[in-house]
Amino acid sequence: xxxxxxxxxxxxxxxxxxxxxxxxxRNVANASFLQExxxxxxxxxxxxxxxxxxxxxxFQLLSAVYKAVSAEMAGAMRTPNVHSEMVVxxxxxxxxxxxxxxxxxQPATKDxxxxxxxxxxxxxxxxxTPEDVEKHLETHVQGDSVACSDEELAKVTDWxxxxxxxxxxxxxxxxxxxxxEAKKKELEMLIVSAMAMRGT
Amino acid sequence: xxxxxxxxAIQPPPPPADATHEFPLPPILQRSASTAELITQGAEGxxxxxxxxxxxxxCALKHRPSKPYRHPTxxxxxxxxxxxxxxxxxxxxxxxxVAVPALYGIDESQGVLSMxxxxxxxxxxxxxxxxxxxxxxxxxxxxxxVARDEEGAAPLVGxxxxxxxxxxxxxxxGIVHGDLTxxxxxxxxxxxxxxxxxxxxxxxxxxxxxxxxxxxxIVVIDFGLASQGSADEDRAVDLYVLERAFGSTHPRxxxxxxxxxxxxxxxxxxxxxxxxxxxxxxxxxxxxxxxx
Amino acid sequence: xxxxxxxxxxxxxxKLGIGVVSHDPATNKTRILxxxxxxxxxxxxxxxxxxxxxxxxxxxFVSVARxxxxxxxxxxxxxxxxxxxxxxxxxxxxxxxxAIGARTLALLWGLDMVGVxxxxxxxxxxxxxxxxxxxxxxxxxxxxxxxxxxxxQRYRIFGETLDIAVGNCIDxxxxxxxxxxxxxxxxxxxxxxxxxxxxxxxxxxxxxxLLDLPYAVKGMDCSFSGILGAADLLAAQMRKQDALLASxxxxxxxxxxxxxxxxxxxxxxxxxxxxxxxxxxxxxxxGSKQVLVxxxxxxxxxxxxxxxxxxxxxxxxxxATDERFCIDNGIMIGLAGLLAWETGFRTPFEDxxxxxxFRTDDVHISxxxx
Numbered sequence: 030x031x032x033x034x035x036x037x038x039x040x041x042x043x044x045x046x047x048x049x050x051x052x053x054x055r056n057v058a059n060a061s062f063l064q065e066x067x068x069x070x071x072x073x074x075x076x077x078x079x080x081x082x083x084x085x086x087x088f089q090l091l092s093a094v095y096k097a098v099s100a101e102m103a104g105a106m107r108t109p110n111v112h113s114e115m116v117v118x119x120x121x122x123x124x125x126x127x128x129x130x131x132x133x134x135q136p137a138t139k140d141x142x143x144x145x146x147x148x149x150x151x152x153x154x155x156x157x158t159p160e161d162v163e164k165h166l167e168t169h170v171q172g173d174s175v176a177c178s179d180e181e182l183a184k185v186t187d188w189x190x191x192x193x194x195x196x197x198x199x200x201x202x203x204x205x206x207x208x209x210e211a212k213k214k215e216l217e218m219l220i221v222s223a224m225a226m227r228g229t
Numbered sequence: 230x231x232x233x234x235x236x237x238a239i240q241p242p243p244p245p246a247d248a249t250h251e252f253p254l255p256p257i258l259q260r261s262a263s264t265a266e267l268i269t270q271g272a273e274g275x276x277x278x279x280x281x282x283x284x285x286x287x288c289a290l291k292h293r294p295s296k297p298y299r300h301p302t303x304x305x306x307x308x309x310x311x312x313x314x315x316x317x318x319x320x321x322x323x324x325x326x327v328a329v330p331a332l333y334g335i336d337e338s339q340g341v342l343s344m345x346x347x348x349x350x351x352x353x354x355x356x357x358x359x360x361x362x363x364x365x366x367x368x369x370x371x372x373x374x375v376a377r378d379e380e381g382a383a384p385l386v387g388x389x390x391x392x393x394x395x396x397x398x399x400x401x402x403g404i405v406h407g408d409l410t411x412x413x414x415x416x417x418x419x420x421x422x423x424x425x426x427x428x429x430x431x432x433x434x435x436x437x438x439x440x441x442x443x444x445x446x447i448v449v450i451d452f453g454l455a456s457q458g459s460a461d462e463d464r465a466v467d468l469y470v471l472e473r474a475f476g477s478t479h480p481r482x483x484x485x486x487x488x489x490x491x492x493x494x495x496x497x498x499x500x501x502x503x504x505x506x507x508x509x510x511x512x513x514x515x516x517x518x519x520x521x
Numbered sequence: 522x523x524x525x526x527x528x529x530x531x532x533x534x535x536k537l538g539i540g541v542v543s544h545d546p547a548t549n550k551t552r553i554l555x556x557x558x559x560x561x562x563x564x565x566x567x568x569x570x571x572x573x574x575x576x577x578x579x580x581x582f583v584s585v586a587r588x589x590x591x592x593x594x595x596x597x598x599x600x601x602x603x604x605x606x607x608x609x610x611x612x613x614x615x616x617x618x619x620a621i622g623a624r625t626l627a628l629l630w631g632l633d634m635v636g637v638x639x640x641x642x643x644x645x646x647x648x649x650x651x652x653x654x655x656x657x658x659x660x661x662x663x664x665x666x667x668x669x670x671x672x673x674q675r676y677r678i679f680g681e682t683l684d685i686a687v688g689n690c691i692d693x694x695x696x697x698x699x700x701x702x703x704x705x706x707x708x709x710x711x712x713x714x715x716x717x718x719x720x721x722x723x724x725x726x727x728x729x730x731l732l733d734l735p736y737a738v739k740g741m742d743c744s745f746s747g748i749l750g751a752a753d754l755l756a757a758q759m760r761k762q763d764a765l766l767a768s769x770x771x772x773x774x775x776x777x778x779x780x781x782x783x784x785x786x787x788x789x790x791x792x793x794x795x796x797x798x799x800x801x802x803x804x805x806x807x808g809s810k811q812v813l814v815x816x817x818x819x820x821x822x823x824x825x826x827x828x829x830x831x832x833x834x835x836x837x838x839x840x841a842t843d844e845r846f847c848i849d850n851g852i853m854i855g856l857a858g859l860l861a862w863e864t865g866f867r868t869p870f871e872d873x874x875x876x877x878x879f880r881t882d883d884v885h886i887s888x889x890x891x
Contacts, residue, residue: 041263041280091282096334099257103338202326218345222320222332229313229335272798272805297834298797298827300790302731407740454740 034174035143035163040095047098048147048155049091050162053081053181054140054172061136063170067113073165077115081140082187083132083194084119085217086179092221093118094144101148107228111146121195121223131194140185141170142177188216195220255292255341265290273311273453278346281333287346288333291315291453294340308340311453315342318404318452325402328395328417328448347448349418352392353411355443356479359385374484382485388416388443389485393492395447396467401497405463407454410474416445461499465506468493472511524552525602525863526595528626529855530586532578532619533611533639534663535561535569539585540852541593541601544859551649555592556845556852557585562702568692569702575614582622589851598630605858608636608868609879611664616875624873635858636868639849640665640881643815644676645860646853651840653813655891659800659828660881662816662849663688666796667881668741668803674886679803680741687792688818690745694788697756698781705848710785711821717786730777732787736795741802743795752788755779793824797831810837819847860888 038049057063066074077094084090097114100106106114108125120128134141145162147155167174175181192198197219206212258265258277265279274293281288293311295304312335322329330344363381364371375382392414399406406413456463468490475483490507494500524545531538541554561577563569590598606623607616627634644658658669658676666682685693688707695706700713717729734751737744759779762772772778800812812832814825820843828839846853864887 040282041284041286042257042261044260088282088286092333095282099334099336103336105338200324200326218331219323222323225332225334226316226320229316229337270805272802296794296798296831298830299794300731303736303790303794307736 034176035145035159035166036177037159038091040091040098043095043098044102046149047102048159049094049098050143050145050147050159051090051177052143052163052166053175053177054143054170055081055175055181055185056139057141057170057172059169059171060134060138060141063141064134064136064138066169067133074169075110075112075145077112077142077144078134079116079119079132079142079144080134080138081142081182081185082138083191084142084182085186085191085213085220086182087177089217089221089224090119090142090144090177090182092224094146096224098146101146111148112144115144118224118227121220121227123228141172142182143170188213191220192216195223253294255290255294255336255339257336257339257341257343258290258292271453274340281343289330289344289346289450291342291344292340293342305338309337312337312340312342315452315455318455318457319344321457322399322402322404322449322452325398327398327402327404328446329452330448330450347415347417347450349416349445349448351412352388352414352416352447353474353478355388355416356385356411356482359443360479360481372481374481377485377488384443385482386485386488388447389482389488390492391447392471393489393494394496395449396471396489397493397496397500399449400459400464400467400493400499400503403457403459404452405456405458405460406449406452406467407456407463408451409449409467409471411471411478412474413449413451415448415450416443417448418442418445459499461503461506462510464503465510468503468507469510472507524550525859526554526593526600527603527605527635527855527859527862528586528589528598528601529637529642529851529853529858530582530604530606530619530623530626531639531642531849531851531854532615532622533607533609534615534849535563535574535577536849537561537578537581537585537615537619538849538851538854539582539589540850540855541589541595542852542855542859544856544863546863551856553852554594555589556850557589557592558848558850559585560704562705565701566696566699567702568696571612571614574612575618578615578618578622582619586622586626598626598632601630601632603627603633603635603858603862603867604630605635605637605854605862606873607639607642607854608874609876610639611875611877613875613877616877620873620875624870627870627873633862634868634870634873635862635866636873636875637854637858637861638879638881638884639854640667640669641676641884641886642853642857643847644669644813644881645857646846646850647813647815647840647842649856650842650846651813653811653840655809656811656813656840657800657804657807657809658813658815659796659819660816661687661796661814661818661824663692663818665816666743666745668799669881670803670807670809671886671889671891672807674889676881676884676886678880678882679806680743680799683739683742683744684746685749687745687796688816690749690792691788691818693749694752694756694784697753698784700781705817707818707821711789711823713782714785714789714823717780717782729786730783731790732777732779732783734787734791736791738795738798741799741806743799745792748788748791752784755784755787756781759784789821789823793821793827796824797827800828801831801835804835804837810835811840812837813840815842815847817848820844864888 036051038051063078093115096118097111101111108114108117116133117125117128119132149155263280265277268276268278277290279290293308316335319329319332330347334343472486475486524543526543528541536558538558540556543552559581561574604623604627606620660667664686666686667678668680669676691710692706695710700709718725719727735747825841832839
């Protein structure tokens with residue numbers, strides 16, 4: 030197994046107390062193990078395990094991350110923690126269990142995006158370092174680590190599913206766009222906007 | 230004649246102690262080193278140009294600060310209602326394919342709306358610069374209205390057509406803008422290179438040295454006074470406000486306003502009723518002159 | 522050049538006001554020599570009817586005019602340059618009665634007549650009294666609600682009510698609650714609203730409750746009839762609660778006990794927030810930092826305070842007058858009329874009529890050139 034590549038992402042308008050870590054694994058063999066850790070609330074597995082086929086781009090993914098962290102800072106989360114909040118933030122409706130099912134890791138999930146936020150509070154730094162996280166993921170995620178880039182994400186995006194989830198079928202002007210890239214950009218923006226509207 | 234004792238007049242109030250009152254930034258702009266530049270400051274709120282998620286993605290952040298004169302309950306209710314209404318309208322426009330900024334984030338409790346930053350310049354600026362160039366090129370025409378068939382008018386006629394189409398699409402989508410001026414429409418330059426070119430604002434800073442022209446897509450912005458609705462009266466007022474904006478801001482281009490209305494008619498099926506209403510609104514407008 | 526003198530007669534609503542004002546064209550100094558007013562108040566729960574109001578004005582015109590002249594201390598009515606009267610807008614019958622009085626004086630003394638727009642009178646009076654030279658004007662009274670700014674010799678209306686005036690909304694709600702009309706309904710509504718705080722020894726025992734009323738602003742326009750309707754419904758609900766409690770019943774769980782104090786508080790907070798908002802929008806539009814509040818509703822302290830907070834945030838100030846000047850009076854008519862007279866304006870005797878509708882922006886403001 031390749032060494033886990035965990036990327037530290039600096040998000041605009043996030044305070045220095047918050048560190049966002051990002052990783053993408055292809056061909057994950059132990060998705061059901063990962064889901065079980067979440068279901069049993071194993072404290073060592075405080076991650077957002079996202080089904081990568083529901084991710085369009087880094088921008089869309091990070092929009093969900095930012096929304097979740099904002100909710101955490103404002104004390105306005107609708108789910109138990111910032112990581113579950115991220116999974117739910119990928120949805121554009123208010124059904125939380127459906128959001129876990131659709132966007133979170135499931136036993137059949139092949140490709141997984143992992144997001145972890147390290148939060149230091151009141152002068153005490155997070156007990157974990159990015160290196161700890163990288164080591165932990167390397168040990169427990171059985172899959173091929175690849176860069177969490179737009180190119181890699183695009184390879185696994187399940188567009189028909191996403192268009193159904195976000196009710197993006199039957200928009201004639203979208204179908205009329207000839208350029209596939211331009212069409213995907215429009216769809217991406219519609220998804221991001223719909224995610225922003227969720228919960229309001 | 231006797232000099233009577235005058236009735237005492239009232240002293241004017243003293244000038245405010247803090248004449249250079251600093252407006253508070255919304256929390257999102259206070260907590261990190263990400264930069265924000267104040268773009269406009271209206272009665273509704275302030276518009277900042279800042280970044281979103283990544284340092285190379287620009288965003289228009291609208292802040293409706295709480296108004297100290299309002300009862301806190303009423304203030305919170307109104308702020309929330311207005312932020313959400315504007316967000317819903319943007320979202321509806323996007324879904325219907327009307328070119329408006331994409332919605333990035335909402336924080337209705339803080340009165341903050343984050344949107345895609347639209348590159349380019351307002352129609353107002355582009356049209357005025359076109360008229361200036363025209364005066365330079367043809368000094369004899371400097372004071373004349375632009376004629377549809379005059380030499381060099383094609384780009385302006387094209388722009389007016391696109392303005393009319395944009396308004397037609399907006400009304401077709403069931404949205405009334407409420408403040409349709411040439412300042413609230415941007416000319417977003419066409420993508421020069423499809424492969425590497427910017428899409429949806431996720432790109433580099435607008436370069437002031439590039440040749441600005443009338444070429445570009447019309448993007449309608451600022452839906453702060455917009456509403457969802459299909460009343461012909463409200464639609465006609467939208468057109469009337471736009472017509473007045475051309476008349477007051479670019480009087481020499483007003484002669485081409487019929488082009489806007491033609492394109493509006495070609496884009497929007499129910500236009501003829503609206504255009505009839507526009508006649509009434511114009512008549513009333515002359516009496517009311519409420520736009521100053 | 523010596524100062525000029527004018528007598529102004531106002532009677533567009535339930536106040537008959539007559540006063541003498543002087544203006545010196547050389548120094549632009551204005552002096553108020555007398556300001557006499559007599560108000561027709563109808564019993565609580567009723568409004569003033571045109572017929573009764575006109576009768577009131579006719580009955581009191583001579584005594585009010587006499588007192589105004591006497592207080593002014595002019596040696597002879599011939600020292601006056603003109604007789605100014607309210608041409609409109611307002612209620613037909615009271616306007617006409619007052620105009621007849623003014624015409625009689627003009628004929629008696631052989632003086633010019635000047636017909637004055639009531640709103641312009643408020644604006645000119647407010648400018649002189651407060652020293653605000655070019656403000657955005659909020660004109661709020663029982664008959665008018667307008668946001669006005671000056672441009673090119675007109676007072677242009679930027680925003681206004683789309684239905685009833687704000688003062689009318691408050692007056693009619695005062696009737697719903699059977700609040701006395703003396704000294705005027707809005708004053709009594711304001712006093713009740715203050716009591717919503719239940720202060721004892723300077724300590725607030727109970728925060729007032731902001732009830733749910735619609736908020737109706739559209740651009741720079743606003744609307745009050747829906748708010749009045751909703752407030753009347755809440756008042757009806759309150760009376761049901763009264764009846765229920767009187768018969769030994771209890772309120773439903775979680776049902777808020779509505780009080781007249783909270784109702785008045787809510788009505789004020791809502792409609793004044795709307796007025797401040799449209800004023801602020803007009804200020805941003807024309808780039809002005811001054812705001813002048815005129816008209817009868819303009820002496821409400823809460824409105825003035827709210828306007829002040831808004832203006833402060835814009836780096837400006839609010840200019841307001843007290844009830845001597847913001848409530849309808851004769852001197853404002855005298856002043857605006859005199860300014861017009863100085864520029865050569867006259868109302869020929871045969872044209873000295875009245876009109877119930879007379880828009881502020883119909884008047885050519887010949888005495889301003891800024």
